[in-house]
Amino acid sequence: MHPFLIMPSGQSRGGAEEALRQLVRFREQSGFEALTVCFLEGGDLVGKISESGVEVHQVFAGRLRHVHRYLWTLVRLRSLIRRSGCDLVFSWMTKAHIYGAPVGGMLGLPTVYFQHGVPDRGPVDFLCRLLPASGALACSQYAAGCQQAVTRVPVLAATVGADLDRFQGRPAQRDPGVRQRLGLPEDRPVVGMVGRLQRWKGMHVFAEALAEVRRTRPEVTGVIVGGGHDLEPDYEPFLRRRIGELGLGEDLRLVGKQDNVPEWMEAFDVFVHASEREPFGIVVVEAMAMGKPVIATVPGGPQEILRDGVEGLLVPWSDGEAMSRAILRFLDEPLFALACGAEAQKRAQDFSAQRYAERVGEAVRQLLS
Template identity: 30%
Template structure:
């Protein structure tokens, strides 16, 4: 446990189940620490390797940290904003509250009320910022280029995973469910692969219990199409960067998304992207000149199939889009850059008068 007197930023995580928010915290905290941000986590569902404080440490929040007039509480959910308001406004503890919003829909009255009480608000995309009714700072998520980087040898990367080294591979990664558009990816591959014997497809990700029947229906559809050995469900993996490195094309088929890191993960591994226009995808990809991939309307199977065919059938365009995606991911979307921009928001609050 961290000494609370040394902690200047508290990052609560009040949800046990792994989610995108939890994953963001897990990836960001170590980078923030290397930048000198004195941040610690609070709550369940986080690895022991992260700096933690216990709930009993909250009793010390009436006292200032070393060398600062106050602390920052960085909430990412309603359930993390509410206790911070209690600590700050009822118990009069020395806190400023930051809230990060990734939502791209109209907020409930309750959420609007909570957000209005914040000392600073961060939006994860310009599209998200448009739904906020308070001033905000847009800080997009970054990618850890120490984990996500191109394969030195694409054929070897495929062989290491037991995939055919002589085939090109299209991939779709993430939870297997309707919202994620896994069925659209499968349907597009069923349409495309019979005419393209040099390509196969993989779906990497887990179907939770509520979505197992959905996954089984997709597997049955693939089998009925005679493509059981060319459209592969490979399950969930902790070494997901290795699977990206085996790809030649990534497809993000989501019907809805809050932010969505998968296109960025693909770009960082030099893989071109076809993505639906949801979440922050339109702000991650470059289309037209200097394209890193192709953006298509959500829920449009014909557009997805056509965009994938365009890249599959044009090797020069495929490779060039991958190279440009790598440059964009590393230059504009590093996780160190994200952490530094968040740190600037913290510093403004930490330096303010109580």
């Protein structure tokens, strides 16, 4: 099988882009004979995928509402697929399927799309569901269930993984110089988050939880690693205002996007993931792989990754009080935190990038059988 994979995003924005990098890196484990990737916009991800040795193309599709550009893109994609000899149109994200489904129909090829998020009521997801497909993949059982409830095609989970080679650590052990290098206090507990600054990621809920924690543990410092998102430019100013209103000041630091995420995670005593209806949560697996006691939110993908009270703690996604109690439990019960971190590190091995590539190949073959 030789998929022609259509990727609408050329920028490294989040989980869907990281999942593509994993599949390309470990494509041999997927069982695909070859893989061709076509981007519909430019960006840093194009270069990263090109360096991996797969065949890469770019077709600058523009906006969907520009009908003439959309039709030109379909013609261009049809030509590229014919020349590449691909036998499957694989749309990476729902927007890509708006291009992939018509082109697959023109060429008489099967089409599959990957629903990386939870389906919404927006026009892109709605249009994607109207188009024919051999089936769809989802990044977790939770996301698959949400998608299956609104579509007629079969949906299978291909649970995403993490780069476990990059994220490694030992519970209760930390590089003694890491906090000094990052400008963090050596003698205070540090609770942190990693993610793009978007409302659904719940950074404001984390801020509210931290303010509550500091009522009894005023020495606790919070850190949020992650830059703003171009689709939500107003969220970072809102978050900074909320931090000020809560009286946190420099006790909750927004350090922006960082390339050395494992180093920041190593500096944390507790890791928090606060998203609303998280489709999967790659960053949860990354923190677990480093042996961190993790707090994550439900409902969502994290409930498939860790068991409450075993590999971490689960709390309702919008409940700042429940989150603060979970943080305090880890801080007040260091042996419990250590035990959760050790179990989390074991569990993380089930979510390797290699195994993820295998799951993608298995799911696609099952949909086409």
